[in-house]
Amino acid sequence: MGRVAVTRTGIAGVAATLAVLALTFGTVAAVLIRAEGGFRLGPQDWAAIRFTLWQAALSALLSVALAVPVARALARRRFPGRAVLVTLMGAPFILPVIVAVLGLLAVFGRSGWVSQALGLIGFDPIGIYGLHGVILAHVFFNLPLATRLILQGWLAIPAERFRLAATLDATPRDISRLLERPMLRAVLPGTFMVIFLICTTSFAVALTLGGGPRATTVELAIYHAFRLDFDLSRAAVLALIQLAMSGAAALIALRIAVPVVTGAGLDRSVRRWDADRLALRVIDALWITLAATFLLTPLAAIAARGLPALADLPVQVWAAAWRSLWVAGLSVAVTLVLALAMTLAIVRHPRMGRWMEPVGYLAIAASPLVIGTGLFLILFPLTDPVALALPVTALVNAVMALPFALRALVPAAAEVESRFGRLADSLGMTGTARLTRLTLPRLRRPLGFSAALAGALSMGDLGVVTLFADPGQATLPLLLYRLMAAYRMDQAAGVALLLLGLSLAVFWIFDRGGRVNADV
């Protein structure tokens, strides 16, 4: 019923969606077209699918469950260093996998700090390798992201609501029931879904911490098909299954989420009168300390290993760093354009938006190997793929960061629309005026966060660059891998620390730029 209005927003949104579809499904199609012969999925493949789903679900559940009290604690408290802590907590997520895994093992491994401490009191070293290790690692990676996304939800509750609750003498339990739980009901399914999707494609973490071939994920099965058998049809079908699993998860999560209608507020900074009790202070302090310790100790281990090597970094590092920054900048630009186009279309045209939103989330679930191969197959007949290595990397990184951008932007944009939409319509604000005067200023915080994530992720990601790599044009993560492959582990640790520092700096610059009212 009713025509879909053909507006500029609608067209931009559809164009962005089609671009994402081309990159995720189009590349799989390219691989399928090239494949010869049929496929058969063996029992190994089904076992891989089962394991992938199971570890992703558990990891996401635990991450989200732990993130809620931490986010609540951060939302309620103000203390010196809070902003720095929030930024630093984003670090595990943006590190290259191999660096983060080694850092995690430096703390929790068989000869890590915890094992050494246990050894002093006479216990055996902890056995981290197994399903629990995989989940621990995933929680380490994703808890910060979950916390930030849920924190954004908390900060979206207008200050007036808390003021009203304080006037009505509401207890913390009342506030939880009336204000916080509805907000969580809106935010949690989406957060769970994003983390679930990230964990489905986690390959190196699952394998290294899983302890053995039982920890085979679908991504590893794709590697097997591609490298050992050159069975492109099997690789493509597995990639499609991965996309299907994720599409289903995305659809379910987005249906479950109940958007919250908060009503307009006046942007006063939030004061929480309910949070002044001692018991709550202690609990919040405990949660924040635990989270900070868990997330920051492996980072400290990485810093400790890398600091001595910073003095004699190979000279190629600086060119590689500059290249990484350039690619990151490009990724940020592409992410923001795609994300804004899709967000505005989703919010203004809800019926069309219901189908556009899941498409935006598909990219994390796409296999990097299949995307790279598909892109290679598409580009090879047209031009030299190596010449396009850096722009292609930027594009793929941008599409991979898109889900997080959407997760941050869509709720905020929906809120802007519900609060000010009617006012804007009544004033006849349309087009650029609406965008520049209403939407963008109010979206500054989630835009900053999205840009920060996109930039930092792009810096730390190898992405598809290995298939297109130009020997002379290494980015920083590729340089890191090359150093490790050449036995130079110490120098690699130094480069890892540099990468960590640069990624955090990029994250901080964009994130700080988006913070209005110094609220987060």
Added chain:
Amino acid sequence: MFHRRAIIAALAALPLALPAAAQEKPVLTVYTYDSFVSEWGPGPAIETAFEAICACDLQFVAAGDGAALLARLRLEGTRTKADVVLGLDTNLTHAAAETGLFGLHGLGDVKFDMPVEWEDDMFVPYDWSYFAFVGTRGADLPTDFRALGASDAKILIQDPRSSTPGLGLLLWIKAAYGDEAQAIWEGLADNIVTVTKGWSEAYGMFLEGEADMVLSYTTSPAYHVIAEDDDTKVAVPFSEGHYLQVEVAASIASSDRIELANDFLRFMVTDAFQSVIPTTNWMYPAVTPTGGLPEGFDSLIVPDTALLFGADEADHARDVALDEWLTALGR
């Protein structure tokens, strides 16, 4: 008016001027794996050495590791830009020969310094090493697979589906034990700390102390001795013998520069190329350079027996071994 005409005339003349200025040297494109072309690998030195004698422009194209290299070639097919492919190993030569892309090398007169006779007329070896477990000097480490299975020693290995050394270990046990390979793996199940995606993760974890031994090469300790003056890392000799990894190169039959490609292959077995290999690729050169091997290589263990599947047997052995491995490790 005058200025504009002058500028247009100058621009029009430019295309005529450029070809004269850009003296085109023939370009030889060599596809190889990533660690070969890195600044710390053999690539740069070899590029300089070859360009000095060939009056050409040598360009490397990197593609992951050996298996990824072959996969890329299959994707490109006959339209490949490659003239030479360098970096496949003996586990891949059969599949590579079946693509029909490669030409014969015609270097039958070369004497190689390898533990096995080289009879392949399509692929030329350029370096080789033995797979071995690397541990710490002085530790009490088992010296064969059965002893390893029975002991408490903790080992780090790589997944054969994503890593070349991982595949090497698989074939090593298969070559040494044949039908008993699965039983050997079942014995090793409790020794394995974890299986990593690639060599770097496993070796990095070993250096951090996560396990007693890691699967690597007999030549790995040479790096620590030569570059770090550290002789605490040793390869453990196994009585069954050690599996060989031989890395090879070949020319693409359909290449436009087939003569230059064959020149490169011949250059590959000369001193100029081979002397670069030991301290950049950390493998034994296929033809020992006249200056001999660097000092650090003297302390390396030399196994009595070298195990190697022939090109045609390797594929089948690999499939059987992989199934046994997955079954034994309780998939």
